Amino acid sequence: MKSISDRWSRVFITSVSPRVYDGDWHIKRTVGEPIHVTAGMIVDGHDLLRAGLYVTHLGGATEEISMTPLHNDEYTASFTADSPGIYTYHIRGWIDRYGSWQEQYTRRYEANMPASELKVELLEGAALLKEYAVNAPVAAREKLLAYAKRYSNGDTAAPLEEESLLLARKNDPQKGAIQSDAITVEVDRKLAAFAAWYEFFPRSTSTVAGIHGTFDDAALRLERIRDLGFDIIYLPPIHPIGTTFRKGKDNDPTAKPGEPGSPWAIGSPDGGHTSVHKDLGGLRAFERFLKTANDLGIEVALDIAFQCSPDHPWVTQHPEWFKKRPDGSIRYAENPPKKYQDVYPLDFECADWRELWEALKNVFEFWIKRGIYIFRVDNPHTKPLAFWMWCLKRLRTKYPDLIFLAEAFTRPKSMYTLAKIGFNNSYTYFTWRNTKKEITDYLQELCCSNTAEYFRPSFWPNTPDILHEYLTSGGRPAHIIRYILAATLSPVYGVYGPPFEHVIANQHPDREEYADNEKYEIRSWNWNDPSSLQSLFKSVNLIRNQHPALQELRNLQFLKIENPLMLAYWKHTDSNSIVCIVSLDPFQVQEGELELPLEQLNLPNASPFQMLDLLGGERYIWQGRFHSIRVDPHVMPARIFQVLKRVRTEADFDYFV
């Protein structure tokens, strides 16, 4: 906060929101989304204040928006960004000297003070208007001076004309104004805030079981995925895979001949992070795949994992980019006594770190130039935060459409910091939040605390690395429950599709992940199985797309439902109101009494309203606060209700008086 003039200011800005509380980080918003700014501002005594919101748009032009006073010394205004990029805003406040004078004068006038007294006060108003006139545009100056003259001449009714106030406010020199620090807004395109992701391994797309699929095979899967309502295809790494210390089935330390290896063991003599595995058809096949996707209106996200197999070209071309042991050998990844000899970590602190960082940034640029604008970044928390700050800032300045998803399932402070320093989307602990209390507490933290200003969760019921016991034990109802929770609690969600839609949930005996894990082998999927969950995907994605309430993060509010195994929540925009009821029990029928806070939902107390179940299509007429809901998980464990404000009555007819 600083005074605009060279002197102290009587005005004090006490708060500005939205902002991130614990540091000078960017808040995140999307194109077209109104940004509602509120400032607290005070002055000694009883003078009126005026506040302006100043928005610096892309290209540097500043927009000035007058702020409206609310209660409790707060002022508000909104702005909207029309393209992605970095915006800033700040607040300015000043004493409305003429307005304060005019308000006091009016009170004197209306209390019928003697004209002699009023005339003395008029001279003060005239002096103010003359001061305001000095730097006003010619037309306004003349009008201001005309008023000043009428005041000097004792025209006691003149200040009651609204024009004088409007003129003065428009030409106020804002003496003693004060200004807040600037707050930075990172504006992303909408897909960063509302998107459904679908993950699959392109090598598992051949129609012949056991044969390595190519990008041409994978391209055949795209239309269906688009029709299911997904926006983004996310592919695990597509690069050549190393053979040295290659891992076999289910992470066996020794691969058998013919085993394909893990896509995260990146690099072979065929190339590294800018090459495409030759069994996938190489770069040309990938480009064809990408064109098909884009023609279908679906985007492709690549997985960028900054680590190398011992066969990566960089190992020989740039040995200085890797950590050495004192005997000169490259240090492989370790968690002593465990060894991960198939992975060489990069040394971000090496003497040549500038060249390394540049090369890594160039990996992104290589793919950006080929049309990839969305990246899922593997384990960003094992690389220096300073690298990501540097890299993401440079890339997004040049390509504001980029979206980066941070794959960090690590401790909370690291995950939140990655979001602060520039990741647009973040994986979360959603997978491990399964009870009513766990889900409620976590969602309060994500949606209803300051976290929501910078951290955009992406909810995944499963990934190739994580298969939770809830899915393993709960079967199809559990899959439906977790899918609906992900897709309705969080505007951004994703699913590791093939095993999920087929409800294949065999857990590895030792690890919380899939058995027969696709990370280490080629699987074959029936992409058109009518008994799969694809119809659920389709209807839920359609509901999401048709209902703006499900496209926002910060509008979540939990409702009271009297059953510890049932969850109820409300999401709404000005014109769209959705109430979701989800049973968390995949086994038994559950019933609970829902309490609707009618006032908040803007629903009548004394007349009925309509609840439309968007999943099942049934309509219900409800009245009052309390409603018993019964859910059978083997039929459908959830209801997604659209709240329709009222039911027509005879009074709605024209001829009813």
Add this chain to the structure above:
Amino acid sequence: MKSISDRWSRVFITSVSPRVYDGDWHIKRTVGEPIHVTAGMIVDGHDLLRAGLYVTHLGGATEEISMTPLHNDEYTASFTADSPGIYTYHIRGWIDRYGSWQEQYTRRYEANMPASELKVELLEGAALLKEYAVNAPVAAREKLLAYAKRYSNGDTAAPLEEESLLLARKNDPQKGAIQSDAITVEVDRKLAAFAAWYEFFPRSTSTVAGIHGTFDDAALRLERIRDLGFDIIYLPPIHPIGTTFRKGKDNDPTAKPGEPGSPWAIGSPDGGHTSVHKDLGGLRAFERFLKTANDLGIEVALDIAFQCSPDHPWVTQHPEWFKKRPDGSIRYAENPPKKYQDVYPLDFECADWRELWEALKNVFEFWIKRGIYIFRVDNPHTKPLAFWMWCLKRLRTKYPDLIFLAEAFTRPKSMYTLAKIGFNNSYTYFTWRNTKKEITDYLQELCCSNTAEYFRPSFWPNTPDILHEYLTSGGRPAHIIRYILAATLSPVYGVYGPPFEHVIANQHPDREEYADNEKYEIRSWNWNDPSSLQSLFKSVNLIRNQHPALQELRNLQFLKIENPLMLAYWKHTDSNSIVCIVSLDPFQVQEGELELPLEQLNLPNASPFQMLDLLGGERYIWQGRFHSIRVDPHVMPARIFQVLKRVRTEADFDYFV
């Protein structure tokens, strides 16, 4: 946050507390109170971190305190200030490179890795120790190099000796360290955080009814007030009172002959803000009064009201310090159409503002030099905040024992900002918070939010300006309830004593204040009425002084009691635990079931504990969570329980095995 070296740091400080969230303001603490600092800190990967707390004490010496890791990437340490003044602290974090190496080495060693592999790793440890040795003191350097030599020679067991780790940590060059911004701590003496104030009008202390009392009369009242347990005597303004437009009884616009006027109409030909009313005995009598007070161990707080009666010497000596109307007359205080012709506000923005501000600061210094260190500042929110920032900073730098109480009953943002800019104590809305929900919500805000870092509430059940209907209608039980609430909810509280202790609560018909208001007339009080509330004052103040739990602000926690007219709360320190039960109903008997959270109170579930009612002296043996409490407001509307952990059993005897 900034890197100590010239390069980027891998360490990230994610949060530091305590601090004020919404600006660069001071947190407030007291002498001798431990300041518990917690920092969030992360690094990429799995390296160990070390954190240091750096405290700059008075005089500029910096103390370094090693921080202890907690869970969730947090580190903690504490410090204590031993005299009042301004301290700062910051955090530094760095990677424990040797510690990380040693931890990984130990795991390899304990997994029985081949000696050949261990020896390669040992060379890395040796290199680190040699680097650490470079700038270590001679003795440490030799020891570090001796270890390095043993490592180089292949002594695989050497790194397991704890001494190497201790030596390395002590001499760590902290490469790549990062440092937080400094946070400022305003350390006050204890009386700023724990004090009982007693307000009275010295002119109402004569033993002869209707006669203007002097400071010599007033001095006779001091010993009793000290004996009742009060720490601070607060006097309304003691200066000469103007006669022009003097107000009569109950603010009548015209004073009758002989009426004494309001002490807030400051200044007469006898003097202004640095003079004492001659009917009070002048400055000499005041000095005698002050000596008596100090000899009794009680402090005196003066009321500083920066406004002038038309008769104040400044009006003629410094007309430039007052606002003029265009006709040249001095502008009196107004709220059009109301006029307050007995008060001239000072013009803090006048051309000579520097001289005026200096003169106002000198008013404080005049009284400081006479031994006054506590000031109640009248209506600070009608003077520029910039003035208070300037004035209080200069005064407290010179006199760190000063305590300023802000008399602002205005809007929340102004009150909180006055605390941020330097007022040590603040009046509150306590008077208007009378229901369970009102009290609970407000106290949560004051004690359990970030507000408590800078805003120190002073709770007043009444003032000469405010007599709430609750007191008027509820009589003696209401007075007892409000007094106990003030004194146990807030460590700093005060009472406008004489009418309160006599339960005189006649409200003025038009205003929320006392009828026959002492502001405008001399009253006469029976200071030794045995039926007054003085015995309550005495016992509550004694309880406060004996129980450290009641001397802290941020340790308040409300407990559940099943009665909307009863309030239960818990305050505790490590060794002292107090549970208060207060009925808010001054009329009827109330009964409610109290739920004690036994785990938090560190009480046994399966065995009894003792509750000692400090007000009544009764002891109770309780067991379990739920206890029914019955309170008769006409006997005593509250219980102040000390929780005594356990009741002895036969197992406590020595001979019980």
